[in-house]
């Protein structure tokens with residue numbers, strides 16, 4: 001963990017993993033249940049009737065073009081954005097119920113942001129202990145112990161006295177993950193956790209996330225890292241224009257997409273150099289069918 | 290690129306050398322002016338009028354034990370009131386509840402617009418008249434705390450609000466995601482960062498308060514409650530010599546200069562944790 005480099009991505013094996021996942025999710029409990037979710041910003045409808053379930057222990061990757069509503073969907077799960085209509089359940093709690101103990105449920109949901117959002121005025125260790133002591137009412141000693149354990153997990157134990165500004169982007173993101181883990185979350189949300197990183201720092205963060213997946217953490221991950229999604233995701237959800245266009249195993253959605261919009265998106269993401277300048281319109285790149 | 294290579298042989302100086310030469314000329318002019326003034330000034334006459342040591346001796350030690358101390362007390366009281374109430378107003382102004390916002394806006398606009406002297410006067414005489422039988426706890430000191438603090442809080446509210454808004458939105462989201470309540474997030478995550486951001490403008494406001502404390506005479510104070518300006522003026526009237534004003538001014542600097550240095554120290558300490 002101290003020297004995390006991503007293992008070479010093995011070719012996916014569709015038939016075996018697909019069946020195994022289907023079996024597993026059938027018997028598991030539901031971690032997140034999104035029902036007929038709609039979200040508008042003013043007159044701009046960003047999410048248009050989304051229904052989605054994430055089973056306990058499942059890793060779901062959400063992919064899709066910029067502006068398709070991926071972040072908004074993720075932020076509706078822990079109610080950083082208030083849905084316009086529809087329901088969101090986390091475990092047995094309905095987040096969209098006006099009487100829900102929002103702070104109480106939120107502490108069970110870890111969230112990792114594209115821009116890390118570490119607290120710059122606190123040291124790494126304090127970043128990990130502050131919510132433990134103030135929210136979970138753990139003792140200082142206990143909070144530190146938990147914090148150190150989680151810093152160890154992400155390979156950042158040697159930096160506990162540093163301030164966030166003294167760390168690289170990859171290090172900051174690993175600390176942010178450790179901060180979420182210190183609350184012992186039931187599930188974790190990741191919003192493009194590697195998009196703000198220099199390419200050579202992406203691997204160390206993905207390696208940490210991969211190890212979390214291996215430990216059985218329930219994760220909902222918005223990402224552009226297709227190789228990562230292929231290897232780690234039990235299920236991939238492709239979103240476009242506020243809809244879930246296609247969902248299924250990574251091998252199906254990424255390896256054998258059924259929808260034209262999915263194919264077009266993947267074509268652009270996987271071969272960024274193939275796009276010709278003449279294809280670029282005001283709307284972005286014209287769909288290739 | 291080409292113009293530079295053409296330029297350089299003509300003047301024989303690089304850009305840096307030219308800048309250094311320019312600065313040298315400025316220094317020389319500055320020194321010449323100071324020397325000229327120093328030579329031209331009739332020091333004997335000047336000090337006989339403005340720097341009389343006998344008057345200074347008569348002002349001691351009360352200019353320190355009364356004037357300076359009271360200035361510090363009035364400033365500190367007004368600052369504490371202004372900061373506390375300013376914080377409250379800033380929260381109200383950022384609140385999602387309309388009436389809170391409206392009250393804060395009205396308060397801030399009103400008390401920033403009305404001269405501090407008038408506010409102080411109204412607090413000192415208006416409130417006891419409006420509420421017969423009411424007297425400020427702490428007497429004159431309590432009255433000054435409110436009288437100067439009300440104006441200070443209007444300015445500080447705007448400063449604090451700007452500081453809070455300068456903290457990136459992601460900080461609130463990260464804290465709320467960890468299960469912190471709104472007030473907990475404010476207290477442990479947002480305000481500590483906001484205060485680091487507003488240390489420079491807040492210092493400015495303290496320094497203005499130090500000087501605003503010279504208005505305290507309008508509430509009617511006893512000799513033991515004189516602050517620096519009133520104390521110096523009193524001496525000025527008795528000695529008919531401006532030396533007390535110079536002494537008073539030096540005392541003000543003795544307050545504001547260390548304050549500025551303290552702030553620079555704080556800023557340096559916090560630079561790492563931003």
Ligand SMILES: Nc1ncnc2c1ncn2[C@@H]1O[C@H](COP(=O)(O)OP(=O)(O)OP(=O)(O)O)[C@@H](O)[C@H]1O
Pocket residue numbers: 041044046064065066067068069070071072073
């Ligand atoms: N707070 C907001 N107020 C108004 N509009 C918003 C807000 N947040 C998002 N939007 C709009 O919602 C749409 C979807 O945004 P969202 O951030 O969910 O997309 P995304 O799929 O995450 O894109 P990206 O890959 O660029 O992060 C965009 O058109 C965006 O402009």
Ligand SMILES: [Mg+2]
Pocket residue numbers: 070071072191192
């Ligand atoms: Mg996004």
